[in-house]
Amino acid sequence: SYVIDQQALITPMLSQMQASNIGQTILDLSANTNRYYTTSGGTNASNWLKNRWSSLAGGRSDITVEQFTHASWPQKSVILTFKGTDNAAQVVVLGAHLDSIAGSGTGETTRAPGADDDASGVASLTEIIRTLTANNFKPRRTIKFMAYAAEEVGLRGSAEIARSFAAANTNVVGVMQLDMTNYKGAANDIYIFTDYTDASQNTFVTNLIKTYLPTLKIGTDRCGYACSDHASWNAQGYYATMPFEASFSSSNPRIHTANDTYANTGSNAEHSLKFARMALAYAVELGADGP
Ligand SMILES: N[C@H](Cc1ccc(I)cc1)C(=O)NO
Ligand SMILES: [Zn+2]
Numbered sequence: 001s002y003v004i005d006q007q008a009l010i011t012p013m014l015s016q017m018q019a020s021n022i023g024q025t026i027l028d029l030s031a032n033t034n035r036y037y038t039t040s041g042g043t044n045a046s047n048w049l050k051n052r053w054s055s056l057a058g059g060r061s062d063i064t065v066e067q068f069t070h071a072s073w074p075q076k077s078v079i080l081t082f083k084g085t086d087n088a089a090q091v092v093v094l095g096a097h098l099d100s101i102a103g104s105g106t107g108e109t110t111r112a113p114g115a116d117d118d119a120s121g122v123a124s125l126t127e128i129i130r131t132l133t134a135n136n137f138k139p140r141r142t143i144k145f146m147a148y149a150a151e152e153v154g155l156r157g158s159a160e161i162a163r164s165f166a167a168a169n170t171n172v173v174g175v176m177q178l179d180m181t182n183y184k185g186a187a188n189d190i191y192i193f194t195d196y197t198d199a200s201q202n203t204f205v206t207n208l209i210k211t212y213l214p215t216l217k218i219g220t221d222r223c224g225y226a227c228s229d230h231a232s233w234n235a236q237g238y239y240a241t242m243p244f245e246a247s248f249s250s251s252n253p254r255i256h257t258a259n260d261t262y263a264n265t266g267s268n269a270e271h272s273l274k275f276a277r278m279a280l281a282y283a284v285e286l287g288a289d290g291p
């Protein structure tokens with residue numbers, strides 16, 4: 001039931017969220033030569049994020065941070081879990097991908113900052129976690145934040161995780177993917193992608209934006225292929241949504257090159273902040289439902 005009724009909790013949190021925090025995380029992540037799934041940079045970024053999210057979790061016993069080991073490559077995915085209070089069996093997932101790429105020959109010394117693709121998504125999730133923990137937020141449902149390994153090489157990290165959740169019959173009630181949130185290439189602010197996603201959840205997210213971010217303009221588009229990790233969850237029959245920075249034709253032209261930098265998105269994270277706020281509202285509204 002996509003009821004929107006958490007305004008008292010959400011509205012004050014939205015004003016605490018800051019673009020500068022998102023920008024700093026983008027810089028921290030893109031400081032690695034690259035975050036490719038087989039390089040030391042890719043492993044370093046995973047370990048750095050695990051530590052970063054662990055420090056945000058503080059000493060709370062209902063928050064855990066883990067690294068998901070992938071058998072056939074070194075980069076681990078990072079998962080932070082808010083265990084639900086009285087409806088913990090139902091799970092909400094918010095994801096972004098940790099890895100970066102600059103051409104098929106990416107190796108140890110290849111420069112791939114991946115500031116927009118997808119440090120911007122991981123940084124948006126990080127600002128949500130910071131805000132939720134700062135407000136001692138406790139959801140009724142379990143909420144999992146995921147930074148996937150190996151998205152650029154075939155959505156491989158999210159595919160393994162989504163398959164393992166399906167195999168365990170985990171009741172994931174909804175998934176949101178944030179991949180590329182900081183390049184405002186088109187007229188509208190947030191584009192809801194309609195392929196490999198769920199129509200009724202897309203409507204819910206549209207209503208969240210109208211409720212909590214009423215000045216933002218909403219567009220829709222489609223990729224025409226499985227263009228990010230939401231497709232891994234969709235493939236397992238889970239409801240997914242991917243809000244995206246621009247229309248397909250106007251998306252960031254510098255991705256997958258050494259020029260996908262924070263500076264090339266204006267050295268600010270104002271566009272990402274819209275996505276972080278929308279995704280916080282998604283997490284809190286969906287996380288608020290009882291059994
Ligand atoms: N394929 C996607 C990039 C991508 C995704 C959606 C759109 I619209 C344009 C470009 C990718 O590289 N994800 O990491
Ligand atoms: Zn990419």
Ligand SMILES: [Zn+2]
Pocket residue numbers: 097117118151179180228
């Ligand atoms: Zn991406």
